[in-house]
Amino acid sequence: MSSAEQTRDGVSLTNLDQPLAPDAGASKRDLVDYLDAVHGRLLPWLRGRPLSVVRVLRGQAPFMQKNLPKYTPDWVRRTSVWAEASHRDVSYALCDDRRTLLWFANQRAVEYHPTLSTVDRPGHPTDLVLDLDPPEGADFGVAVAAARLVRQALADVGLAGAVKTSGAKGLHVLVPVDGATSAEEAAAATRALAVRAERLDPALATTAFIREDRGGRVFVDSTRAGGASLVAAFSPRLRPGLPVSYPVGWDDLDAVVPADFTVRTVPALVADRDPWAGLLPPPQPLPADLVEQGRG
Numbered sequence: 001m002s003s004a005e006q007t008r009d010g011v012s013l014t015n016l017d018q019p020l021a022p023d024a025g026a027s028k029r030d031l032v033d034y035l036d037a038v039h040g041r042l043l044p045w046l047r048g049r050p051l052s053v054v055r056v057l058r059g060q061a062p063f064m065q066k067n068l069p070k071y072t073p074d075w076v077r078r079t080s081v082w083a084e085a086s087h088r089d090v091s092y093a094l095c096d097d098r099r100t101l102l103w104f105a106n107q108r109a110v111e112y113h114p115t116l117s118t119v120d121r122p123g124h125p126t127d128l129v130l131d132l133d134p135p136e137g138a139d140f141g142v143a144v145a146a147a148r149l150v151r152q153a154l155a156d157v158g159l160a161g162a163v164k165t166s167g168a169k170g171l172h173v174l175v176p177v178d179g180a181t182s183a184e185e186a187a188a189a190t191r192a193l194a195v196r197a198e199r200l201d202p203a204l205a206t207t208a209f210i211r212e213d214r215g216g217r218v219f220v221d222s223t224r225a226g227g228a229s230l231v232a233a234f235s236p237r238l239r240p241g242l243p244v245s246y247p248v249g250w251d252d253l254d255a256v257v258p259a260d261f262t263v264r265t266v267p268a269l270v271a272d273r274d275p276w277a278g279l280l281p282p283p284q285p286l287p288a289d290l291v292e293q294g295r296g
């Protein structure tokens with residue numbers, strides 16, 4: 001409907017009144033307005049990082065898009081990455097500015113999954129990620145308890161982390177690491193930390209890769225290392241009500257209801273204040289013996 005069209009930052013926005021997905025409970029306009037409202041908070045997590053997005057086109061199943069489509073305008077910054085698995089170059093977007101974010105929003109890109117390293121320093125992740133995946137049907141409280149184990153495991157080796165909701169079921173603990181850290185070292189240290197968390201309370205947390213072996217425990221997923229991606233803080237998730245991945249202070253974890261952070265509530269929460277303020281530790285060097293433990 002042309003009457004619904006408008007242009008923002010040079011990007012034409014189309015069909016804004018269409019629903020995003022049957023059960024999303026939000027229109028395309030809700031998505032565009034949200035991303036525009038929080039672009040100042042979201043872009044720092046996207047800038048310079050090869051980006052995958054989850055798009056939902058009308059009448060189609062949602063899909064994760066890595067390779068940019070042919071019709072992408074040439075002003076969208078991009079980088080070519082060799083994909084070993086599919087033996088081809090993948091052209092990833094670098095979502096560096098508001099205009100690109102609005103273009104993605106108009107493409108019905110709901111979720112934003114940047115890689116953990118930047119194009120300036122490929123092979124050197126900026127953060128370790130311990131991804132906490134609660135078992136099917138579990139109370140969110142078990143994910144919180146597992147996050148506390150990870151926090152203790154970090155403290156035991158002199159590291160600090162920050163936590164955010166995934167926007168879906170679990171939590172992500174981020175550990176900023178310094179530029180000397182290689183992907184291999186990051187992967188090893190992440191594994192070692194996951195095992196340390198598991199040992200602190202084996203009845204609560206598990207590193208078992210096989211689902212059947214987890215027995216109702218929280219999976220401390222250490223595989224989101226190196227070249228992998230992670231949904232960005234402030235990215236919506238394609239779930240009913242469009243919940244948002246959101247930073248939480250360690251002291252606030254017990255009171256948190258992840259579903260409270262949605263495209264409707266988050267703009268007001270971030271308007272005057274960076275929710276990461278005071279929560280994110282500075283980039284840290286990895287203890288050599290921790291890396292060694294993870295290699296063993």
Ligand code: ATP
Pocket residue numbers: 052064113131132133166167168169170171221224229230231
């Ligand atoms: P939840 O809380 O439900 O676990 P999540 O975002 O943590 O949500 P995971 O399945 O644990 O989901 O995956 C962690 C991260 O790994 C995701 O945020 C995503 O960036 C990345 N990821 C997972 N599966 C894929 C995939 N098939 N392709 C690309 N990236 C993926």
Ligand code: MN
Pocket residue numbers: 131132133166170171221
């Ligand atoms: Mn997860």
Ligand code: MN
Pocket residue numbers: 131133221
């Ligand atoms: Mn996971």
